[in-house]
Amino acid sequence: MSIALVDCDSFYASCERVFRPDLKGRPIVVLSNNDGCVIARSSEAKAMGVKMGVPWFKIKDRYIRKGGIVFSSNFAFYGDMSRRVMNILNSISPKTEVYSIDEAFLDFSGTEKNIGCFDFGLHLKNTVGRWTGIPVRIGIGPTKTLAKIASYQIKKRDIQSRVLVLDSQRDISEALKSTPVGEIWGVGRRLNRKLSMAGIRNALQLSYAPPQDIRKRFSIVLERTVRELNGEKCLDIEDVSPTKKQIVVSRSFAKKITNLEVLNTVVNDYVVRAAEKLRSEKQKSSRISVFIRTNPFDTNESYRAIKSYSFTYPTDDSRDFLYAVRKILPKIYRPNYRYSKAGIMLSSFSDIGYVQNSLFNENHTYKMDSRLMQVIDELNLNQKQIYIASQNIGRFKPIQRNMISPRYTTRWGDLPTVK
Amino acid sequence: MKFTVSKTEIVKALSSTLGVVEKRQALPILSNVLLKVEDNNISITATDLESEVQTTCTPASVESTGSTTAPAKKLNELCRLLPDGSEISIFLNGDKLSVESGSGKYSISTLPSEDFPVFDVVSENTEFTILGSVLRNLISKTSFAMGNQDWRHYLNGMYLNIEDKNITVVTTDAHRLAISTNSTTKSVSGEISGIIPRKSINEIGKLLSDSSEEVTLSLGSNTIMLKTDSTSFVSKLIEGKFPNYEQVLPSGESSVLSVNTKQLSEILSRVSVLSSDKFKGIKLNIKSNEVLVSANNPEQEEGEERFKSNYDGEDMEIAFNVNYIQEVLSNIDSNDCNINLYGSDKSCLISPSDDPDLKYVVMPLLI
Numbered sequence: 001m002s003i004a005l006v007d008c009d010s011f012y013a014s015c016e017r018v019f020r021p022d023l024k025g026r027p028i029v030v031l032s033n034n035d036g037c038v039i040a041r042s043s044e045a046k047a048m049g050v051k052m053g054v055p056w057f058k059i060k061d062r063y064i065r066k067g068g069i070v071f072s073s074n075f076a077f078y079g080d081m082s083r084r085v086m087n088i089l090n091s092i093s094p095k096t097e098v099y100s101i102d103e104a105f106l107d108f109s110g111t112e113k114n115i116g117c118f119d120f121g122l123h124l125k126n127t128v129g130r131w132t133g134i135p136v137r138i139g140i141g142p143t144k145t146l147a148k149i150a151s152y153q154i155k156k157r158d159i160q161s162r163v164l165v166l167d168s169q170r171d172i173s174e175a176l177k178s179t180p181v182g183e184i185w186g187v188g189r190r191l192n193r194k195l196s197m198a199g200i201r202n203a204l205q206l207s208y209a210p211p212q213d214i215r216k217r218f219s220i221v222l223e224r225t226v227r228e229l230n231g232e233k234c235l236d237i238e239d240v241s242p243t244k245k246q247i248v249v250s251r252s253f254a255k256k257i258t259n260l261e262v263l264n265t266v267v268n269d270y271v272v273r274a275a276e277k278l279r280s281e282k283q284k285s286s287r288i289s290v291f292i293r294t295n296p297f298d299t300n301e302s303y304r305a306i307k308s309y310s311f312t313y314p315t316d317d318s319r320d321f322l323y324a325v326r327k328i329l330p331k332i333y334r335p336n337y338r339y340s341k342a343g344i345m346l347s348s349f350s351d352i353g354y355v356q357n358s359l360f361n362e363n364h365t366y367k368m369d370s371r372l373m374q375v376i377d378e379l380n381l382n383q384k385q386i387y388i389a390s391q392n393i394g395r396f397k398p399i400q401r402n403m404i405s406p407r408y409t410t411r412w413g414d415l416p417t418v419k
Numbered sequence: 420m421k422f423t424v425s426k427t428e429i430v431k432a433l434s435s436t437l438g439v440v441e442k443r444q445a446l447p448i449l450s451n452v453l454l455k456v457e458d459n460n461i462s463i464t465a466t467d468l469e470s471e472v473q474t475t476c477t478p479a480s481v482e483s484t485g486s487t488t489a490p491a492k493k494l495n496e497l498c499r500l501l502p503d504g505s506e507i508s509i510f511l512n513g514d515k516l517s518v519e520s521g522s523g524k525y526s527i528s529t530l531p532s533e534d535f536p537v538f539d540v541v542s543e544n545t546e547f548t549i550l551g552s553v554l555r556n557l558i559s560k561t562s563f564a565m566g567n568q569d570w571r572h573y574l575n576g577m578y579l580n581i582e583d584k585n586i587t588v589v590t591t592d593a594h595r596l597a598i599s600t601n602s603t604t605k606s607v608s609g610e611i612s613g614i615i616p617r618k619s620i621n622e623i624g625k626l627l628s629d630s631s632e633e634v635t636l637s638l639g640s641n642t643i644m645l646k647t648d649s650t651s652f653v654s655k656l657i658e659g660k661f662p663n664y665e666q667v668l669p670s671g672e673s674s675v676l677s678v679n680t681k682q683l684s685e686i687l688s689r690v691s692v693l694s695s696d697k698f699k700g701i702k703l704n705i706k707s708n709e710v711l712v713s714a715n716n717p718e719q720e721e722g723e724e725r726f727k728s729n730y731d732g733e734d735m736e737i738a739f740n741v742n743y744i745q746e747v748l749s750n751i752d753s754n755d756c757n758i759n760l761y762g763s764d765k766s767c768l769i770s771p772s773d774d775p776d777l778k779y780v781v782m783p784l785l786i
Contacts, residue, residue: 310570312593350698355785356740358593359667359766 001233002108002117002140002167005147006089006124008082009135009162011102012040015081016071018133019408019416027068031056034254034400035072072401080409084132092124097237105144105237121163141166144235145228148185149175149203176204176229186225191218203229244281249274250343254400256295257339262396263292264329269392270344271325275318278346279370279377284314284355287348288324292332295340305332312358314350317373318388321346383411420456420485421510422478426501426520429461432476433495435650436465438622439472440491446536451488453535454509456481464535465491470619470654471538472626479506486532489516497525538653544639547581548605551634551647555627557588558620560777561597563746564590565617573659577620579638580612589664595743596667596780597750604633611638614661619643619654626650667780669766673759674732676705677772680756684748686724690714691741693722700784701741705760706734714741737763738784744769747779 008014013028027045029038038054045068050059056070063070082101090096095107111120121138128136139150140163150164153175166172182192184203198217200206207229215223224234249270257263267290278285293304309324325344350356379385387393406414436452444450444467453464458481464473494516498507501520508519511529518525558577566574569592578589584606589598615623623645627634635646645652687701694700694714704711710728715721737760748756753771760767769779 356594356698357764357782357785359591359596359780359782360593360662 001142002111002165003142003144003147003233003237004093004106004108004117004121004124004138004140005099005144005151006085006104006106006128006136006138007151008085008102009137010040010042011082011134012071012073012078013042013045014134015074015078016069016405017042018081020405023069027063027066028071029063029068030071030073031403032073034252035402036252039073070403072404074401074405074407076410077405077407081132081134084409085128085134085136088128088131089124092127095237105147107237108140117165117167118163121165122161125162135162137162137164139164139166141172142231143228143233144237145185145225146172146175146231149179149183149229152179152183172231173204176207177202179203181206184225184229186221191222194218244283245349246345246347247274247277247281247285248343248345249277250291250341250345251399252341253339253398255398257342257396257398258335258337260330260333260335263333263339263342264325265390265392266396266398267292267325267329267342267344268322268388268390270342271321272318272388272391274344274346275316275321275373276377276380279316279373283349284316285321285346285349286311286314287346288321289345289347290325290328290332290342291344292329292339292342294337298340301337303334303337305334307332310348312360314348314355317370318376322388322390420454420487421482421508422456422461423480423506423508424461424476424478426498426503426505426507428476428478429507430495430498432461432463432474432649433491433498435474435626436463436472437491437495438625439465439467439470441467448488448530448534448536450490450492451530451535452491452494453486453488453532455486455532456484458484466536466538467618468536469616470622470652472622472650472652474650476649482510485511487511487516487529488532488535489527489529493527494518497527538642544637544642544644545581545607545611546605546635546637547603547607548633548635549586549601549603550631551627552631553601554634554636555624557586557599557601558624558627560750561588561590561599562620562624563750564592564595564597564779565620566592567617569593573614573657573661576614576616576657578612578614578661578664579643580610581607581638582610583607589661591662591664591667591780593662594740594782595747596664597747598664598668598778598780600776612661613638613640613643614657614659615643615654616657619652622654623652626652667766668778669759669761669768669780671761673761673768674730674735676710676732676758676760677729677755678710678726678758680748680751680754680771682726684745686712686726687741687745687748690722690724691745693720694741698784699741700738700786701744702736702738702786704734704736705730705732707731732760735760735763736786737767738786739781740784743781747781750779751777 012030016028017023027048028042029045029050030040032039035056038050041050086098086104089104089106093106097105099105108117111117117140121140125136125138128134137151137154139147139154141147141150146166150166154162154164166175180202181187181195181200206226209226211223211226214226227234287308287310289306289308291306294301307328309328376386408414408416440450449467455462460475461478462473462475497518505520510517514529516527516529565577569575574592580587584602585600586603587600637644641656643654643656690712691701691714693716695716701714707730709725711723711725713723747769751771753773755772756769757772758767758769764785766780766782771777
């Protein structure tokens with residue numbers, strides 16, 4: 001039984017390099033929305049000492065002078081590249097769990113007998129590299145947690161083949177010994193501190209801890225980790241992704257918004273976006289919350305508000321949510337404030353399979369018919385073609401992304417041309 | 420203020436007020452009870468500003484009259500834990516309430532009785548009488564369907580309507596509805612109605628738990644009052660308009676499925692083990708001679724059971740939240756019940772085969 005973790009190397013930075021081979025070997029950083037902070041770094045940028053999450057303005061001059069390259073985040077592009085990578089993994093391994101935008105767990109059971117995990121991993125890495133241009137590393141072990149540790153070791157030891165199989169007890173112990181506790185999957189900063197105080201500093205020490213004691217002193221989650229470090233499989237590959245509990249779409253604005261009209265169109269954009277996501281998840285929601293706030297670091301003005309609207313029936317129709325926003329946004333809006341962030345949240349989900357109808361739906365009777373939304377979704381699948389009139393449609397540009405790369409793979413006009 | 424009282428008397432009185440005392444309250448005095456000692460009578464009052472309960476007990480002796488307020492929970496605990504058969508001596512000592520029995524001496528803090536909020540009962544209430552057991556039955560058969568913290572605040576209670584000698588109670592959380600009718604022992608002229616809050620309904624249910632005597636209810640535009648021989652309970656009513664329940668009662672042509680209440684309930688319990696945690700959906704495939712009950716969950720587990728049925732309509736597939744059906748069945752005492760079906764997307768009407776005055780409406784799940 002083997003599990004592989006396929007992890008894309010410096011994913012956002014690698015994406016930017018795919019269509020810009022000239023950037024090979026140059027430091028790359030990618031910035032958050034509004035070009036605020038560094039959210040991704042290539043290994044060269046890490047070597048320059050650029051820290052994760054550092055505000056861009058603090059390092060800008062020195063970084064550029066030293067020849068660094070910078071991009072605004074281009075999530076449409078990264079998302080599409082991720083989808084391509086995951087599709088390849090899916091086609092090669094029948095059981096795949098997409099864990100995040102740049103990581104996936106694969107079931108390697110059976111490959112031990114055939115071509116061997118290492119060779120299969122190498123084949124997978126080469127295929128992804130050749131078909132998408134994204135470099136990946138593949139950690140393989142008997143459990144998810146050990147696969148994660150293998151992946152960490154590839155990075156740490158800079159293993160050239162980018163594939164590491166932890167199968168013998170000796171290899172595992174050696175890897176655990178050189179993995180600090182804070183690098184173990186599921187151990188965050190606070191847990192790391194608590195474990196250090198208990199004298200547990202590396203993964204090998206944690207693996208020696210009696211699981212029952214760990215459950216008593218910490219949690220059942222950490223007990224699973226301990227068992228997984230010892231090769232006992234506690235976490236299965238979840239190839240059916242668990243359903244979401246809520247969908248949030250929110251953004252900070254580069255240029256503050258004061259006008260209710262403008263705020264409304266921007267929020268409507270988020271609503272349409274969230275409703276699309278909701279429908280793609282095949283869910284319905286019966287509650288929407290809208291929130292707005294001013295810059296929390298601004299000492300001169302401070303205002304934040306959130307308000308929710310409940311439907312008597314679960315819906316996935318954008319128009320229902322927009323109706324709710326029209327009702328509640330004016331109630332929380334106060335003039336003379338400069339709003340720096342707004343967002344919406346859909347919650348109280350129910351599967352599309354069942355709908356509990358109400359006895360008293362005088363105004364809205366829920367219909368199991370969402371053909372209009374379906375048609376809109378189909379038309380907008382590849383490129384936005386239909387908008388709801390109250391949407392923003394680029395009239396206002398609250399988000400600043402001055403250094404964004406072209407959307408090479410998702411927009412015809414941005415296709416790279418070969419001379 | 421100084422009196423002695425038997426343990427049994429005071430514990431009985433105190434415990435019947437405890438339900439009204441909120442665990443967490445905004446005003447400190449609301450965790451207290453008001454003790455009022457008169458010549459031959461002790462009255463104990465508790466309130467949460469929405470409702471008020473007042474009960475009396477007979478003292479063994481009264482040395483001096485007076486009033487104060489003391490923490491309800493502590494006073495009750497203390498008296499309850501004293502040995503059975505004890506005589507308890509209670510008196511004000513400065514701003515402390517002394518409780519003494521045998522060699523035990525306890526001193527409890529008090530707050531001035533003048534600060535205790537008293538309920539204004541409007542006198543324009545319409546009064547009628549009803550057997551305690553009848554009222555208790557009306558409440559117990561329907562209270563489960565009340566809304567609970569619903570944003571439609573008027574659903575978080577029980578709708579009460581009296582016309583002549585007919586009393587009707589209705590509860591609904593918009594997914595199911597319970598309606599029960601009976602008669603009062605004294606008629607009212609015209610028609611009166613009101614929505615009694617959920618918490619108050621629970622309290623009234625408790626107060627009636629062992630009463631088969633006649634009780635007096637008086638209903639006004641914003642309060643309701645219940646009087647038994649030793650206790651009176653007043654509650655504010657929920658403002659707002661109760662939904663038009665008559666419109667919700669399904670009508671038109673229906674097909675009737677007659678089932679054995681216990682058998683259906685047991686089958687549902689078993690099958691629903693494998694329904695999804697969130698929706699508790701179960702499906703009924705109803706044919707003229709057989710009903711197939713089935714459920715499945717996101718883990719792709721499934722269960723099904725069949726039973727012989729007595730059904731006169733066309734084949735139908737209908738789904739329900741199993742909890743809604745189970746709660747209805749658990750409130751039906753008769754062996755058999757009738758499920759009137761109007762279509763797989765329409766509400767159904769469930770009633771005991773021998774009691775036309777008790778009806779339940781349940782909205783199905785749409786699949």
